[in-house]
Amino acid sequence: xxxxxxxxxxGIRWTxxxxxxxxxxxxxxxxxxxxxxSSREIFIDSWGLPAKWEFxxxxxxxxxxGLGSAFLASVVITILSTALILILSAMIAYVIARVPSRFNQxxxxxxxxxxxxxxxxxxxxxxxxxYNLSLAGSFLGLGLVYVAFSIPFSTFVLVGFFKTMPxxxxxxxxxxxxxxxxxxxxxxxxLVKPGLTLVAVFNIRSLWNxxxxxxxxxxxxxxxxxxxxxxxxxxxxxxxxANWGAMFAGIVIVVLPLFxxxxxxxxxxxxxxxxxxxxG
Amino acid sequence: MGFFQWSGFDSAVxxxxxxxxxxxxxxxxxxxxxxxxxxxxxIGFFSTTLGLxxxxxxxxxxxxxxxxxxxxxxLPQLVSLVVLxxxxxxxxxxxxxxxxxxxxxxxxxxRARAWLGDPQTVLWALVIxxxxxxxxxxxxxxxxxxxxxxVTYFEAxxxxxxxxxxxxxxxxxxxxxxxxxxxxxxxxxxxxxxxLFAPIRLMTGGGPDNQSEIVVTYLYRQAFVIGRYxxxxxxxxxxxxxxxVLIAITLRIMRREAVQY
Numbered sequence: 001x002x003x004x005x006x007x008x009x010x011g012i013r014w015t016x017x018x019x020x021x022x023x024x025x026x027x028x029x030x031x032x033x034x035x036x037x038s039s040r041e042i043f044i045d046s047w048g049l050p051a052k053w054e055f056x057x058x059x060x061x062x063x064x065x066g067l068g069s070a071f072l073a074s075v076v077i078t079i080l081s082t083a084l085i086l087i088l089s090a091m092i093a094y095v096i097a098r099v100p101s102r103f104n105q106x107x108x109x110x111x112x113x114x115x116x117x118x119x120x121x122x123x124x125x126x127x128x129x130x131y132n133l134s135l136a137g138s139f140l141g142l143g144l145v146y147v148a149f150s151i152p153f154s155t156f157v158l159v160g161f162f163k164t165m166p167x168x169x170x171x172x173x174x175x176x177x178x179x180x181x182x183x184x185x186x187x188x189x190x191l192v193k194p195g196l197t198l199v200a201v202f203n204i205r206s207l208w209n210x211x212x213x214x215x216x217x218x219x220x221x222x223x224x225x226x227x228x229x230x231x232x233x234x235x236x237x238x239x240x241x242a243n244w245g246a247m248f249a250g251i252v253i254v255v256l257p258l259f260x261x262x263x264x265x266x267x268x269x270x271x272x273x274x275x276x277x278x279x280g
Numbered sequence: 281m282g283f284f285q286w287s288g289f290d291s292a293v294x295x296x297x298x299x300x301x302x303x304x305x306x307x308x309x310x311x312x313x314x315x316x317x318x319x320x321x322x323i324g325f326f327s328t329t330l331g332l333x334x335x336x337x338x339x340x341x342x343x344x345x346x347x348x349x350x351x352x353x354x355l356p357q358l359v360s361l362v363v364l365x366x367x368x369x370x371x372x373x374x375x376x377x378x379x380x381x382x383x384x385x386x387x388x389x390x391r392a393r394a395w396l397g398d399p400q401t402v403l404w405a406l407v408i409x410x411x412x413x414x415x416x417x418x419x420x421x422x423x424x425x426x427x428x429x430x431v432t433y434f435e436a437x438x439x440x441x442x443x444x445x446x447x448x449x450x451x452x453x454x455x456x457x458x459x460x461x462x463x464x465x466x467x468x469x470x471x472x473x474x475x476l477f478a479p480i481r482l483m484t485g486g487g488p489d490n491q492s493e494i495v496v497t498y499l500y501r502q503a504f505v506i507g508r509y510x511x512x513x514x515x516x517x518x519x520x521x522x523x524x525v526l527i528a529i530t531l532r533i534m535r536r537e538a539v540q541y
Contacts, residue, residue: 013337013340016333016337017334017349020334020353021349021352021353023412024352024353024355024356024412024416025352027367027368027371027378028355030371030378031367031370034370042376043376046376046377046378046381047378047381047385117520118469118473118474118520118523119473119474120473120474120477120495120496120500120519121516121519121520123499123500123503123516124499124509124512124513124516125513127503205358209359209360209361209362209363211361211362211474211477211478212474212477212478216500228360228362228363231362231363232362232478232481232482235362235365235366235369235482244376247366248370251366251367254360254363255358255359255363258359259355259358262355262358266351266354269354269357269358270420270423270424271424273357273420273421274421274424277417277421277462277466
């Protein structure tokens with residue numbers, strides 16, 4: 001009796017897990033397969049394989065509505081912002097974690113306060129501020145806002161990492177006449193490399209996918225669009241045109257870089273997500 | 281700024297509490313708040329329970345299978361909300377979408393419909409993609425929590441002959457409580473904030489007839505489509521206050537003594 005019950009429960013578990021696998025994976029496979037179909041085929045047969053694999057969909061997607069140039073813009077803005085975030089928050093975190101001063105506690109809370117505000121609460125005043133600085137509709141304005149919004153959380157994570165490092169190393173280096181700058185760049189920064197990777201993965205994922213701030217701050221200006229904005233625009237207008245295959249190919253182009261990154265940094269992705277849950 | 285009438289580019293006019301007064305009397309705002317709460321409740325309930333179920337189910341498997349499912353189930357978290365919205369709009373597409381063509385294959389074509397265009401189904405149709413997106417998130421979160429629980433606890437329970445349910449209620453849940461709490465708070469913050477913005481803006485545009493409007497899409501429309509910046513800011517402030525109240529209520533309900541381990 002006990003054995004039958006166990007087998008039954010195991011059977012149910014495997015069925016549910018199998019179902020979940022199909023539900024999780026099939027949409028991706030469907031998008032991938034459809035990206036090789038002609039528009040006509042997409043309409044006639046949703047489930048089958050393409051009769052003729054249309055690789056030209058990818059070439060079409062790359063030029064369609066400036067997806068290619070938006071791809072490059074997104075690469076540049078994601079990398080530059082992440083680099084700036086890493087440098088600035090590592091510096092702030094180091095000071096907060098390691099330099100004894102009574103301003104530090106206040107500084108810590110000041111930086112952390114930045115995590116409190118939901119983007120949408122401040123988005124209207126933020127837009128008007130950026131507009132008045134003549135930075136609306138420019139990548140520079142968007143990048144600076146990205147950096148500002150990401151520093152609190154990145155600093156929060158890095159403070160944690162700096163605090164766990166043994167202080168003997170620093171003290172020894174300082175006694176040997178090493179300057180504060182060198183201690184930071186050559187001793188401490190390499191030590192918190194796991195923390196930096198975590199922060200980098202977290203920010204790359206969220207900035208590459210970011211939509212709301214780009215939508216508002218880039219103000220739909222021609223030629224100044226990130227990938228998510230371009231894709232959303234295409235989607236909104238494509239409904240009335242006909243190149244569905246290219247549309248699916250566009251999705252593949254956007255998703256692929258993160259899939260590759262995930263293949264390499266799987267554990268970092270998950271750790272970044274767990275840490276990020278605290279912030280929301 | 282909530283106290284001003286401001287179209288953004290001319291000078292602002294101070295109007296005191298007027299924006300907040302119109303907000304209280306704005307039926308579309310209440311509609312969007314109600315939709316928002318409904319979506320939060322349903323999505324939150326299903327994603328947290330399913331997330332917990334899959335965490336425990338995967339945890340029972342051997343290492344190889346566990347690695348496999350852990351890797352596969354994470355995939356939806358890699359796509360952006362924009363891509364999520366596009367994928368699921370295609371799945372719901374009345375002509376070539378998977379849902380309707382599946383219904384036709386199994387002979388239920390009379391059930392086929394424009395899922396996102398029908399006021400009867402639109403909210404539920406929005407729930408499913410979000411669950412698809414959030415279950416992996418909770419899976420990762422709970423798995424991280426489960427890894428912190430010492431195995432000895434479960435071994436002791438086994439020795440005492442505790443059943444599966446008892447183990448869940450007396451050991452696993454209390455020890456995972458902090459993670460569950462974080463996940464619920466996180467759910468509130470993201471579903472009232474940016475978590476639903478792109479999906480709703482792209483999949484339904486708040487329609488049909490405001491049936492799927494939520495607070496942030498309404499805020500966006502007021503500010504950046506109509507140009508009522510002062511009013512939009514008032515919505516933002518109201519949203520923040522509602523969020524604080526919801527967080528306070530949640531913390532109150534979920535408060536229990538911390539379990540040491």
